[in-house]
Amino acid sequence: xxxxxxxxxxxxxxxxxxxxxxxxxxxxxxxxxxxxxxxxxxxxxxxxxxxxxxxxxxxxxxxxxxxxxxxxxxxxxxxxxxxxxxxxxxxxxxxxxxxxxxxxxxxxxxxxxxxxxxxxxxxxxxxxxxxxxxxxxxxxxxxxxxxxxxxxxxxxxxxxxxxxxxxxxxxxxxxxxxxxxxxxxxxxxxxxxxxxxxxxxxxxxxxxxxxxxxxxxxxxxxxxxxxxxxxxxxxxxxxxxxxxxxxxxxxxxxxxxxxxxxxxxxxxxxxxxxxxxxxxxxxxxxxxxxxxxxxxxxxxxxxxxxxxxxxxxxxxxxxxxxxxxxxxxxxxxxxxxxxxxxxxxxxxxxxxxxxxxxxxxxxxxxxxxxxxxxxxxxxxxxxxxxxxxxxxxxxxxxxxxxxxxxxxxxxxxxxxxxxxxxxxxxxxxxxxxxxxxxxxxxxxxxxxxxxxxxxxxxxxxxxxxxxxxxxxxxxxxxxxxxxxxxxxxxxxxxxxxxxxxxxxxxxxxxxxxxxxxxxxxxxxxxxxxxxxxxxxxxxxxxxxxxxxxxxxxxxxxxxxxxxxxxxxxxxxxxxxxxxxxxxxxxxxxxxxxxxxxxxxxxxxxxxxxxxxxxxxxxxxxxxxxxxxxxxxxxxxxxxxxxxxxxxxxxxxxxxxxxxxxxxxxxxxxxxxxxxxxxxxxxxxx
DNA sequence: TAGGGTTTT
Numbered sequence: 001x002x003x004x005x006x007x008x009x010x011x012x013x014x015x016x017x018x019x020x021x022x023x024x025x026x027x028x029x030x031x032x033x034x035x036x037x038x039x040x041x042x043x044x045x046x047x048x049x050x051x052x053x054x055x056x057x058x059x060x061x062x063x064x065x066x067x068x069x070x071x072x073x074x075x076x077x078x079x080x081x082x083x084x085x086x087x088x089x090x091x092x093x094x095x096x097x098x099x100x101x102x103x104x105x106x107x108x109x110x111x112x113x114x115x116x117x118x119x120x121x122x123x124x125x126x127x128x129x130x131x132x133x134x135x136x137x138x139x140x141x142x143x144x145x146x147x148x149x150x151x152x153x154x155x156x157x158x159x160x161x162x163x164x165x166x167x168x169x170x171x172x173x174x175x176x177x178x179x180x181x182x183x184x185x186x187x188x189x190x191x192x193x194x195x196x197x198x199x200x201x202x203x204x205x206x207x208x209x210x211x212x213x214x215x216x217x218x219x220x221x222x223x224x225x226x227x228x229x230x231x232x233x234x235x236x237x238x239x240x241x242x243x244x245x246x247x248x249x250x251x252x253x254x255x256x257x258x259x260x261x262x263x264x265x266x267x268x269x270x271x272x273x274x275x276x277x278x279x280x281x282x283x284x285x286x287x288x289x290x291x292x293x294x295x296x297x298x299x300x301x302x303x304x305x306x307x308x309x310x311x312x313x314x315x316x317x318x319x320x321x322x323x324x325x326x327x328x329x330x331x332x333x334x335x336x337x338x339x340x341x342x343x344x345x346x347x348x349x350x351x352x353x354x355x356x357x358x359x360x361x362x363x364x365x366x367x368x369x370x371x372x373x374x375x376x377x378x379x380x381x382x383x384x385x386x387x388x389x390x391x392x393x394x395x396x397x398x399x400x401x402x403x404x405x406x407x408x409x410x411x412x413x414x415x416x417x418x419x420x421x422x423x424x425x426x427x428x429x430x431x432x433x434x435x436x437x438x439x440x441x442x443x444x445x446x447x448x449x450x451x452x453x454x455x456x457x458x459x460x461x462x463x464x465x466x467x468x469x470x471x472x473x474x475x476x477x478x479x480x481x482x483x484x485x486x487x488x489x490x491x492x493x494x495x496x497x498x499x500x501x502x503x504x505x506x507x508x509x510x511x512x513x514x515x516x517x518x519x520x521x522x523x524x525x526x527x528x529x530x531x532x533x534x535x536x537x538x539x540x541x542x543x544x545x546x547x548x549x550x551x552x553x554x555x556x557x558x559x560x561x562x563x564x565x566x567x568x569x570x571x572x573x574x575x576x577x578x579x580x581x582x583x584x585x586x587x588x589x590x591x592x593x594x595x596x597x598x599x600x601x602x603x604x605x606x607x608x609x610x611x612x613x614x615x616x617x618x619x620x621x622x623x624x625x626x627x628x629x630x631x632x633x634x635x636x637x638x639x640x641x642x643x644x645x646x647x648x649x650x651x652x653x654x655x656x657x658x659x660x661x662x663x664x665x666x667x668x669x670x671x672x673x674x675x676x677x678x679x680x681x682x683x684x685x
Numbered sequence: 686t687a688g689g690g691t692t693t694t
Contacts, residue, residue, distance in 0.1 A: 083691060083692080084690095084691060084692080085691090085692075110694090111692090111693095112692070112693055112694090115694085128691090128692065128693080129691095129692080130691085130692045130693045131692085131693070131694080133692095133693075134693055134694055135694070137694075138694075155691090157690095157691065157692080158691085158692085159691085159692065159693085247689065248688075248689060249688070249689090250687080250688085284689080284690095285689085285690065285691090286688075311689055311690075312689055312690055313689085313690065315690085316690080316691090317690070317691075332689065332690090333688095333689035333690090334689065334690085335689075335690085346688080346689060348689090391691090399693090403693095454694085455693090456692085456693035456694090457693085485693095487688085488688055490688095492687075492688095497687095555693095558693090558694095562694090565694095615686085616686090617686080617687070617688095618686030618687055619686085619687060619688085620686095635687090635688075637687070637688085638686085638687085639686085641686090641687085643687090643688085
């Protein structure tokens with residue numbers, strides 16, 4: 001067949017001197033990718049259609065090649081979104097190399113905290129979906145781009161879904177704009193239908209075959225079944241590493257311990273002397289990077305087999321080569337949002353077929369493999385959902401609503417989401433933004449709301465921060481907001497729990513005792529980390545997550561810059577001021593008055609807004625059982641917990657949020673009675 | 686009495 005396609009890189013062919021051997025070798029391997037023969041179809045289809053849906057499995061080369069095709073076809077400003085930072089960076093590096101250009105010039109990337117692109121020269125930019133959404137704030141029609149690719153659309157992240165809806169509304173306004181939606185195999189029809197029967201290009205993947213084995217009977221205890229499966233593979237199957245998916249760090253650590261113990265015991269007994277050593281390695285995002293790194297290192301050359309016991313990080317974010325066996329119990333811990341109780345929580349639930357397929361695929365990256373599903377084929381066929389429930393249906397929409405308002409979307413009810421969230425969820429989001437004074441009575445964005453959208457924070461945190469200068473503690477508030485925006489910084493290893501708790505109490509006493517509260521402790525930890533020169537060793541000694549703290553420092557710097565731009569002065573009452581934490585607690589309440597609970601006789605607290613009974617999370621440093629507390633989040637695990645808690649004085653409630661604590665707004669019940677007592681108390685003073 | 690994974694000019 002004759003090649004009618006345009007020449008590769010028409011302009012650079014003559015101008016770039018560096019058509020090195022390396023470039024030629026890369027070009028040759030590019031030509032071998034399954035997506036390469038589809039180059040002309042992609043280019044020609046986009047001449048006649050505004051939108052193209054491209055479906056390609058792992059190994060098709062779609063992420064690196066399709067954006068290059070478009071640049072070669074003459075598009076001058078191409079953006080390709082990725083759900084994860086790490087992917088945006090790595091793919092941009094690879095593509096710059098393939099094109100024989102300098103990273104940050106013709107090809108670049110933009111992620112939070114890092115912009116390696118040139119405003120004029122960059123023709124192809126990889127960008128996180130959240131970042132592109134932010135760019136749209138100042139340019140709602142995304143006029144900076146003539147072609148946008150949404151990659152990994154099947155993951156249906158919150159930001160991808162919002163971008164898809166936004167782009168769908170932009171397309172009619174910008175007939176010259178081109179959009180390519182790239183996705184894994186499942187649900188391609190949903191994407192083509194959503195974009196008014198957009199043309200579809202199907203690209204095969206390149207993977208080794210993976211044999212799937214099911215259980216003949218449902219298992220009673222998936223942890224035990226997982227352990228047995230790993231042991232059986234290790235005893236009976238040829239060499240090759242194992243990947244086991246579990247739901248959380250605690251499960252993972254305990255299963256790793258049990259596997260180590262079982263292999264050791266079997267090897268010590270005479271009957272199983274032939275059993276090879278087994279190296280059990282945990283993998284989850286909160287794990288310190290050196291420990292994460294271990295999963296990539298080859299095992300000792302004495303026949304040791306690796307088993308990596310991982311959360312969902314290993315499903316998409318982290319790719320480990322050399323896996324031959326996957327053990328999939330079929331569960332994941334995922335976020336759910338209950339609009340009735342207004343609570344987001346984590347719950348263990350069954351995975352989807354798409355997720356099961358993705359997990360199985362992890363066994364076939366370097367050679368043919370096997371996936372052991374710890375459920376029956378009937379439950380796979382009949383009980384698992386086709387695809388994972390989109391994140392937008394499982395989230396609190398306050399941030400989404402604020403973003404859309406900022407993007408000048410007037411009519412949220414008719415905004416075309418691929419999967420519209422239930423109206424009740426929208427009502428809850430509107431209600432929250434209204435109470436925060438981000439929206440006015442007509443649902444329009446207020447000046448405060450517009451400023452809140454500028455901050456990369458949850459709305460209550462934005463509100464807290466933007467008005468923190470009123471409490472003369474904006475310096476403390478930026479530190480707190482940064483600490484609340486990163487992972488939990490306290491590390492509590494299973495075998496050193498008492499030591500870890502003692503280290504935390506020492507940090508607390510430096511802050512002036514437990515009465516200061518959990519919020520104050522976070523600020524204290526942040527400041528101590530800076531005082532100790534952001535030392536990794538200091539973190540280790542004090543049972544703190546070094547990476548999370550480093551992240552918090554980045555966020556704090558960005559918040560301080562944004563506050564400066566928004567003309568909020570950065571002030572502090574001073575580290576020795578006796579009212580320092582008191583001011584901070586008032587400031588927190590200013591943003592989080594919707595998350596207040598009061599002590600009720602017995603042993604529990606009651607949340608004001610819905611009279612839910614809750615307990616202080618065991619991680620709290622608050623020991624003096626205050627009558628009223630503000631909390632950062634509600635966690636549903638073995639009990640209803642409130643986590644990150646500080647005492648508030650009851651009179652603050654009426655001072656700071658009289659519109660929310662008006663007793664007449666509450667039905668007769670415990671909350672109303674508590675507020676009535678508060679009113680009488682106030683009147684008597 | 687204990688924390689899935691992403692991400693934000």
